[in-house]
Amino acid sequence: MSQTLGRVLSLVGIAFLAHSAFSTYERKLSPTMVATSQYAANIQSTDLSYLNAVDKVESGLPIEITAECLMAVAVALVGIVLCSGDLKNILMENEMTKQTIDKLDTAPSFITFNHRGRRAVSAHTLLQRRSHGS
């Protein structure tokens, strides 16, 4: 149950992360940013992608994109914590309480082959044969 929820949450988080990546990629420089930028004169004359590559454009992300990105990270991390499997208790004493004495203290020398089981089985088959016969 919580694993499915975790998977859904992490998928949603990754989808929102991808959306924020796409909107960061697609965003255009707003006119006010260009006008107030100290490289305003360059921007008209030079290619925008070149300016981006040499970091001459102030890349102020809108608060919406930043918030979306951070929320997406938080949601995805919660989802991953939920969908990764349960931890197991490593203490030996805890493990020992689940075992039975037959499982733990078994040895070949305790096995008995010469017991009443054989007679019981033969008596049982005898009775069965008799009841079928009559």
Add this chain to the structure above:
Amino acid sequence: MSADAQGSGSEDVHKYVLPYIMHNAKTMQFARACLAAISGSAAGILGLKNFQGFAFYAVSWIFMSFLLLAVKTQFKPHLFFKGGVKDIFTEGLIGGLLSYILFHTFLYGLVHLYQ
């Protein structure tokens, strides 16, 4: 008995269940690998640089470790890890940082550089 020449190695065999230790380590490794990928991508998208990026890694690491501590171990880490809280907060910190830088570089290049 394991061939480790460590003094505490033979005691651990009787004190802890070794397959479960491995299982827990694998679970934590999965969670941390995902953390590195996701927070690295986010840092790349946000365009963090220099110490901002490391600070973001530290913040997300602490957030994730706290989540693991709260959700996975119900604040009883000594039941699941030999080192207790220290194991949750410090194990795999550097390895995660390398994956984080890898994803940061990838997403930063994809989103900010090549337009």
